Amino acid sequence: MARAKPLAHPHESVINRWQRGVAVYEAPVLTPWFVVFLAMFVAGTVIAAFRLLGGSLAPFAAMTDAYAWGVWKTFNVMALTALGSGALAVGLASWVLGRHHLHTVMRTALVTSFLFYATGLLGLLTDVGRPWNFWNMLLPWRWNTESALWEVAFAMPVYCAAFLLYENGPMVVERLWHARSDRVRGWVRTWHPRIRKTYPFVVAGAYVAPIIHQSSLGALMVLAGHKVHPLWQTDLLPLLYLVQALVCGFGAVIVVLMTSCLVWRRPLDVKVLGELADLMSWTTLAWLALRLGDVVVRGRLGDAFALDAFSLLFLAETAVIATPALLLRSPRLRAVPRALYASALLACLGGLAYRFIPTTLAYAPGKGSTYFPSVPELVITLGLVATVVGAFSLVVKRFAVLPAPLES
Amino acid sequence: MTHTETGPLAATETTDRAGTIGDALTRSGVSRRALLEFAGKLMVAAPAGLALAAKLSPDAVAEEIAKARRPSVIWLHFQDCTGCTETLLRTSKPDLGDLLLNLISLDYHETVMAASGKQAEAALHDAMTANAGKYVCVVEGSIPTKDQGIYMKLAGRPALDVLADVAGKAAAVIAIGSCASWGGVPSSGINPTGAVGVDALLKDKPIVNVPGCPPNPYTFLGVVLQYATAGTLPALDAEKRPLFAFDRYIHDHCPRRAHFDAGRFARQFGDEGHRHGWCLYPLGCKGPITHAGCSTRHFNELPEVWPIGIGAPCVGCTERAVAFKTPIFDKSAVPAPTPSAQYPEIRPETGTVSPVATGIVGAVVGALVGAAYVASKRFSTVPGDERVPGEPDGSSGGGADGGKGV
Numbered sequence: 064m065a066r067a068k069p070l071a072h073p074h075e076s077v078i079n080r081w082q083r084g085v086a087v088y089e090a091p092v093l094t095p096w097f098v099v100f101l102a103m104f105v106a107g108t109v110i111a112a113f114r115l116l117g118g119s120l121a122p123f124a125a126m127t128d129a130y131a132w133g134v135w136k137t138f139n140v141m142a143l144t145a146l147g148s149g150a151l152a153v154g155l156a157s158w159v160l161g162r163h164h165l166h167t168v169m170r171t172a173l174v175t176s177f178l179f180y181a182t183g184l185l186g187l188l189t190d191v192g193r194p195w196n197f198w199n200m201l202l203p204w205r206w207n208t209e210s211a212l213w214e215v216a217f218a219m220p221v222y223c224a225a226f227l228l229y230e231n232g233p234m235v236v237e238r239l240w241h242a243r244s245d246r247v248r249g250w251v252r253t254w255h256p257r258i259r260k261t262y263p264f265v266v267a268g269a270y271v272a273p274i275i276h277q278s279s280l281g282a283l284m285v286l287a288g289h290k291v292h293p294l295w296q297t298d299l300l301p302l303l304y305l306v307q308a309l310v311c312g313f314g315a316v317i318v319v320l321m322t323s324c325l326v327w328r329r330p331l332d333v334k335v336l337g338e339l340a341d342l343m344s345w346t347t348l349a350w351l352a353l354r355l356g357d358v359v360v361r362g363r364l365g366d367a368f369a370l371d372a373f374s375l376l377f378l379a380e381t382a383v384i385a386t387p388a389l390l391l392r393s394p395r396l397r398a399v400p401r402a403l404y405a406s407a408l409l410a411c412l413g414g415l416a417y418r419f420i421p422t423t424l425a426y427a428p429g430k431g432s433t434y435f436p437s438v439p440e441l442v443i444t445l446g447l448v449a450t451v452v453g454a455f456s457l458v459v460k461r462f463a464v465l466p467a468p469l470e471s
Numbered sequence: 472m473t474h475t476e477t478g479p480l481a482a483t484e485t486t487d488r489a490g491t492i493g494d495a496l497t498r499s500g501v502s503r504r505a506l507l508e509f510a511g512k513l514m515v516a517a518p519a520g521l522a523l524a525a526k527l528s529p530d531a532v533a534e535e536i537a538k539a540r541r542p543s544v545i546w547l548h549f550q551d552c553t554g555c556t557e558t559l560l561r562t563s564k565p566d567l568g569d570l571l572l573n574l575i576s577l578d579y580h581e582t583v584m585a586a587s588g589k590q591a592e593a594a595l596h597d598a599m600t601a602n603a604g605k606y607v608c609v610v611e612g613s614i615p616t617k618d619q620g621i622y623m624k625l626a627g628r629p630a631l632d633v634l635a636d637v638a639g640k641a642a643a644v645i646a647i648g649s650c651a652s653w654g655g656v657p658s659s660g661i662n663p664t665g666a667v668g669v670d671a672l673l674k675d676k677p678i679v680n681v682p683g684c685p686p687n688p689y690t691f692l693g694v695v696l697q698y699a700t701a702g703t704l705p706a707l708d709a710e711k712r713p714l715f716a717f718d719r720y721i722h723d724h725c726p727r728r729a730h731f732d733a734g735r736f737a738r739q740f741g742d743e744g745h746r747h748g749w750c751l752y753p754l755g756c757k758g759p760i761t762h763a764g765c766s767t768r769h770f771n772e773l774p775e776v777w778p779i780g781i782g783a784p785c786v787g788c789t790e791r792a793v794a795f796k797t798p799i800f801d802k803s804a805v806p807a808p809t810p811s812a813q814y815p816e817i818r819p820e821t822g823t824v825s826p827v828a829t830g831i832v833g834a835v836v837g838a839l840v841g842a843a844y845v846a847s848k849r850f851s852t853v854p855g856d857e858r859v860p861g862e863p864d865g866s867s868g869g870g871a872d873g874g875k876g877v
Contacts, residue, residue: 126822127822399854401852435825435828436828437828438831
């Protein structure tokens with residue numbers, strides 16, 4: 064890796080010469096869509112506040128004692144943090160595999176990941192049945208370190224609040240440079256070399272934490288035992304969940320980048336997008352090998368082709384996941400923007416489905432227990448998703464997130 | 472033959488017998504931990520209804536036991552399989568095995584004693600005379616009554632006579648096992664020997680039935696130690712079983728009860744449900760009609776070692792009318808199909824589906840699919856085409872700062 068020399072202007076780059084961006088300054092913040100997302104955010108926040116202050120889940124959520132896997136856990140945490148694994152996926156590719164030009168899209172991945180994780184954690188906070196006991200989580204001697212749920216509850220906030228925030232820090236430091244105050248610029252001059260030096264060591268932790276908790280999410284479903292349909296229930300769930308998070312991470316970064324370029328009218332970088340798609344395709348193929356191999360080894364191939372509801376669900380899910388991976392093996396298609404976009408969307412859809420199904424459709428906690436999210440639950444869930452979109456649009460307009468063209 | 476050798480030996484034993492249980496344990500080197508462990512298990516085995524175990528801590532129970540004099544026990548074998556003796560001796564911890572034999576003074580027991588023949592007879596005679604009216608007579612096995620009881624003889628005497636003789640001089644009689652309680656296996660079917668339990672023969676003695684095939688040793692020891700510490704016998708039910716161990720159905724506290732309530736059953740041995748550890752009711756489990764504490768007090772000091780725990784349906788061995796009278800694999804009646812109202816609901820209320828919620832989900836999914844389609848239509852289909860529609864001049868759209876990549 065070519066090391067950039069210390070720069071006179073920190074906004075040029077704090078980390079390395081690839082990781083930098085441009086802010087879409089000229090775009091107005093208060094667009095009609097932004098108002099819509101803001102309204103959804105406010106509606107979700109108001110209901111969440113009532114739910115937390117009222118103390119009881121019952122009037123707001125359709126969850127029962129038997130069916131406690133509500134939409135906040137299954138969608139906002141289980142499914143959407145997979146989309147939020149872009150920072151992990153792109154980070155592994157750029158820092159570990161040494162594909163340094165992927166640093167150009169790192170900031171997009173980091174902001175997306177932070178927002179998905181933060182809203183997932185907010186959803187989890189809304190979900191905690193007795194939030195007034197939550198402070199016990201802060202006392203290490205009350206931790207049950209044997210628990211997979213604890214692993215999730217510990218590693219996720221730590222990843223989001225410590226590692227992702229730190230990784231997003233250079234962007235903020237650059238922004239401070241533009242405060243045009245000598246005192247602040249002095250502070251930036253002092254601190255950016257230190258951030259630069261410590262950065263690689265800290266990001267190492269940023270790859271351990273998500274590997275732990277993304278696999279723990281799968282472990283939670285392993286613990287659910289026979290409640291999860293045998294086509295999905297396997298001891299490999301932790302590994303499958305983790306690899307699928309990487310697939311979703313690549314897919315989400317492609318979708319977010321291309322959508323941003325469309326919305327804010329910026330040129331695409333087909334080479335970088337194609338490389339992300341290539342990595343996503345290989346990761347998906349590895350995942351498919353694990354998934355199908357596992358089904359065969361466990362002798363569940365008969366169930367897979369029984370053509371009942373679960374078999375069809377399995378086949379549809381596998382098809383949606385396999386299609387983009389196979390299409391993107393073609394170098395020509397990897398250069399076609401529409402094919403890239405459609406494949407990445409499919410990959411995200413398939414990944415979300417795989418992470419969502421074992422906790423919901425293929426999950427049967429007991430005879431007669433059914434669940435469909437209530438309206439307040441959905442308003443909070445949609446409010447959290449709107450928060451991701453709205454906050455992202457705000458951040459790209461105020462910070463240098465979107466990739467800057469390299470050649471100029 | 473004189474008893475010059477057994478005489479002094481018996482006398483020494485009588486002296487030992489006079490000591491307290493605590494003395495005996497110290498002498499045999501049994502650790503205090505073992506006694507505490509035993510006291511704890513006794514408290515679990517008798518959660519209510521046994522005065523001895525109704526203490527706040529195992530220490531208090533152990534102290535009470537240690538103070539008591541070892542009760543003299545004479546153990547008679549009639550038509551039995553020795554399973555009840557085995558259950559008393561089979562503990563997985565050697566220390567506990569020693570402990571059990573030190574808690575009571577087992578003065579006569581045909582399986583355990585070293586003596587045989589006339590020496591054995593002398594031991595029985597000595598034990599009876601030394602503690603006449605004070606010893607506890609334990610009967611294992613049923614007594615044949617047909618044809619003047621000739622089907623089982625002990626030293627030339629029919630079992631009937633031996634029972635009348637030994638039990639007649641006892642302070643109390645404990646019928647251990649289902650055979651001694653009401654006939655058990657030997658009385659099943661055509662009952663060729665006319666086998667009956669102790670209760671049918673002795674009318675003027677306090678009798679405690681500890682049925683089971685085999686019974687739980689802690690139930691037996693609870694009764695004996697209650698007698699040793701306070702000189703009283705625990706409260707009994709209509710079948711003369713101690714209430715502290717037989718006051719509830721196995722079904723009430725079965726670890727697999729939740730599966731019964733949720734309708735998850737093993738239908739055949741080795742099927743999916745059986746391997747998952749679901750309810751064994753369809754296989755003929757008699758738990759719903761059997762009073763016993765097996766579901767909370769397992770055997771051999773090992774967790775889950777009891778019939779249902781190892782996947783075998785309960786045969787109802789502690790019920791006079793069930794075991795050896797009804798076929799093992801026949802389904803029983805279920806007098807109490809629903810759990811007590813004090814327990815939390817196991818069958819959950821079904822969730823409600825609001826039409827507004829499904830509408831919202833449908834609308835959102837539809838909007839996302841539509842948006843994805845519309846957005847993807849705006850991207851070029853030409854390989855390597857990096858332009859997007861509406862781009863100002865085909866180059867970077869540009870921010871005010873660094874739009875040209877700095």
